[in-house]
Amino acid sequence: MNSPINLIEENHQLKEQNSQLIEQIRSLLASVDRLTNEVALLKEENQKLKDEIAFLKGQKPRPKIPPSIIEGPKSKDKEKNPPLSRGKHPRKKKRALLEIHQEQIIQPLLIPEGAVFKGYKSYDVQDIIFKTNNTRFLLARWRLPDGTYLCGKLPQNIHGHYGSELIAYILNDYYGCRVTEPLLMEKLSQRGVLISEGQLNNILIHGKNSFHNEKQEIMLAGIKAQNQIKTDDTGTRHKGKNQYTNVIGNDWFSIFTTTDSKSRANFLGLLQNGKREYLINEDTIVYLKGVNAPEYLSGYISLWNGYKFIEQEVWQEFLAGLNIAQEAEKRLVTEAALFASAIRNGIPRELGVHGDDAGQFDAFIRSLCWVHEERHYRKIIPADEKARADLETVRDRIWIIYRELKGYQKNPNSVSKQAIEKQFEDLFLNLETSSPTLNRRLRMTYGKKEKLLRVLERIDTPLHNNSSETDARAVVTKRKVSGGTRSDEGRDARDTFLSLKQTCRKIGINFIAFLKDRVCGVYEIPSLGEVIRQKSQGPPNALKVI
16 A cells, blocks of 8 residues: 555656646647648648649639638628618719700600690610711822922821821720720721721830820829828739739829839839939938948948939949948948939828838838738638637737727827727737747737837828729739730830829729820810829819819
């Protein structure tokens, strides 16, 4: 029979073994959680590679079918605010906007004697007339006594063998309605327009300097109107190579620019409104200090204070002559010079830059999209039911903070600000869940606190980046319909007309009316930059252009 002392020792040993087993189980669960998420990421990457292989083989990749959201978070909002059923929506008075071109009076076939006329009952029928309208100009030729000839001149609005209405129609169909060139050729041919593929291509991409110049005026006017931009980018193809179309915009404008880089230097160059200058001044030094560059670097660069370079080749020669060995430091100097030049060209120092957490957009006063941040949590794969419940709780609390921030924008006050900051710290800093992967993601989000809560300091800061993604979708759709571009002129024309189209939509200008006005050379519609300035400075709808 064991003595009490032996029983106590055995009990103590069992407790130690139990503690060790519990610790081992926790370690194994953490490993399972980590490996489960790594496997999910590897599966996602593997599927992307399979899709790329299928694309290169000319096959269709696996379709991306999103899960049903009927039972998701949005359904809860619908229960609180159920949508209006059919017939309960307020009717819009569309007929008041309908322009009547002709009226036709129809009398009854037989009017009985004694009938009293009581006016008319209107019945509107909308139709469209699409037909060719060819004009042959007969230019009179007169022979003068000295043997020379005097000939009549074409009207000033005639440029080539295609009229302004036809050119505007072609531009709107291709860039506005995303009709491909072959289909556009077929449409024109069926309507009796005699035009070759080369002539159609010339109309689409050549001689568009006036449109390019108008595009360059838009960005600065839009930034001055709001002092806030949203950014995004998407992949595209140019000359058979992968490139990137950058989207910069806000509530007033959208600008598309395709380049071969996703670097921060490229983004700062795009903010120069078509220029590519490098400037060394006080703003250059401020930038270097703000990105925690080596201390010697700002003092060394200040020796060239006042230098300006307007050609990239000259700037590269300048960098090569500097006593800077590391490429990372040369990159910081390039970014700083572009930053200073952007400010010199009109970009405000307090410009808000909103988007996802892509590093190339980390300049000026940065803010991050909450929708993008929440997507990281959607990708986490729970290892068990407890981890699943913890993940759902975290996601619900994220959207609670999001709604609190929306309320703060409408009614900013110090009490709400402190409450939101406490909620943020309680969730992303202090919360410990059963999932190590989820805990790491929470701490990573906390590291972005300043950028995610920027709205507490700047009320005009957006909370999501949906509008930029919508703008980028225009590029993606155009790419899927028409493929990539094969020349620099074609690339620039696509970027310019997409920019003009999206900007016209935002400021309420009919795009095809804008095209007709510009092609005819009438300019009854002010420049888009001027429209933005007038609308942003005056009362709402102070300038209406339709």
